[in-house]
Amino acid sequence: xxxxxxxxxxxxxxxxxxxxxxxxxxxxxxxxxxxxxxxxxxxxxxxxxxxxxxxxxxxxxxxxxxxxxxxxxxxxxxxxxxxxxxxxxxxxxxxxxxxxxxxxxxxxxxxxxxxxxxxxxxxxxxxxxxxxxxxxxxxxxxxxxxxxxxxxxxxxxxxxxxxxxxxxxxxxx
Amino acid sequence: xxxxxxxxxxxxxxxxxxxxxxxxxxxxxxxxxxxxxxxxxxxxxxxxxxxxxxxxxxxxxxxxxxxxxxxxxxxxxxxxxxxxxxxxxxxxxxxxxxxxxxxxxxxxxxxxxxxxxxxxxxxxxxxxxxxxxxxxxxxxxxxxxxxxxxxxxxxxxxxxxxxxxxxxxxxxxxxxxxxxxxxxxxx
Numbered sequence: 001x002x003x004x005x006x007x008x009x010x011x012x013x014x015x016x017x018x019x020x021x022x023x024x025x026x027x028x029x030x031x032x033x034x035x036x037x038x039x040x041x042x043x044x045x046x047x048x049x050x051x052x053x054x055x056x057x058x059x060x061x062x063x064x065x066x067x068x069x070x071x072x073x074x075x076x077x078x079x080x081x082x083x084x085x086x087x088x089x090x091x092x093x094x095x096x097x098x099x100x101x102x103x104x105x106x107x108x109x110x111x112x113x114x115x116x117x118x119x120x121x122x123x124x125x126x127x128x129x130x131x132x133x134x135x136x137x138x139x140x141x142x143x144x145x146x147x148x149x150x151x152x153x154x155x156x157x158x159x160x161x162x163x164x165x166x167x168x169x170x171x172x173x
Numbered sequence: 174x175x176x177x178x179x180x181x182x183x184x185x186x187x188x189x190x191x192x193x194x195x196x197x198x199x200x201x202x203x204x205x206x207x208x209x210x211x212x213x214x215x216x217x218x219x220x221x222x223x224x225x226x227x228x229x230x231x232x233x234x235x236x237x238x239x240x241x242x243x244x245x246x247x248x249x250x251x252x253x254x255x256x257x258x259x260x261x262x263x264x265x266x267x268x269x270x271x272x273x274x275x276x277x278x279x280x281x282x283x284x285x286x287x288x289x290x291x292x293x294x295x296x297x298x299x300x301x302x303x304x305x306x307x308x309x310x311x312x313x314x315x316x317x318x319x320x321x322x323x324x325x326x327x328x329x330x331x332x333x334x335x336x337x338x339x340x341x342x343x344x345x346x347x348x349x350x351x352x353x354x355x356x357x358x359x360x
Contacts, residue, residue: 013339017338025338043296049299050299051275053202053299054201055275056197056267056271059203061268064269065272065275068276069280080269084237084238087235088237088241088245088261091242091245092246092257094235095242095246095249098231106350109354111230113351114350115314117349119320119327120323120324120328121331122303122310124331125307126303126304127332129296129303130304134297140297143297143300146297146302151308157202159202160301161298165295168291
């Protein structure tokens, strides 16, 4: 029971800290779940993140994989609800108020000011995941190729991830 | 706020749920906002472009996923709180159910060497994807020295100093908003 409560506490906190989108809490999520709580390894965290990218819908559905791994189906449900319900309830309540603040000049200040902070958090997320996933020359080369393709062509990222998965079967053998 | 404009049909809860269920099922590869806009503004015409962009602006400013927040705000506009819940469940459930099944398979087969090799390859690409998305978003949203300083300060605080996110947001958030505070226009 206390394990479920701890999962709920960590993911409810992350829910409220997800400024500018779910990706901005990735580094904090990894630190709290991997380094502090040891619910999973860094390598498993990257696995879950990758699997989340391959599934349809919002990619942060992957949080339930952390709950599933830590505490079974109940853990998955607790984590999923804890991560999505608080911010969603806030969006519902604050969204209604926000519309009435259409002339309030600080609206634009908040949006504009938080944009670079969000980008910084996403950059920290890249660093955090790369520290685990790109420790091998082969992985670095694979990531560089994937990045080049994604930047150069308007290809669905799922295809690129799947192709790199297939390539991984050969090169990491 | 279920004030559907006159002349537009007010969709049923079932229609809201099934439409968002389709979006949640076919939106592979990120870019959820584009899928939402295509369906809600383009095909269903439940909201117009201005209403969608207003929901997106709010969804980006508030905590939480942009796509989830936009779904909730549009659902709320269409049919109040029940509409918001229907939209949320529709867009979330397909991916959640798939990942639950995938997670169970991972629990059984994740340690197999072949599976681990495939996931290592996929992980390298997933990191590259996150980097590319970050660069593309940065190109679109960042302008000037103040922005770059804020990005750098955030990265140093999180990756370098390893400060808790709550502390970083508590310090840098207000500072960033203040730096972009409303300026009084001189006549």
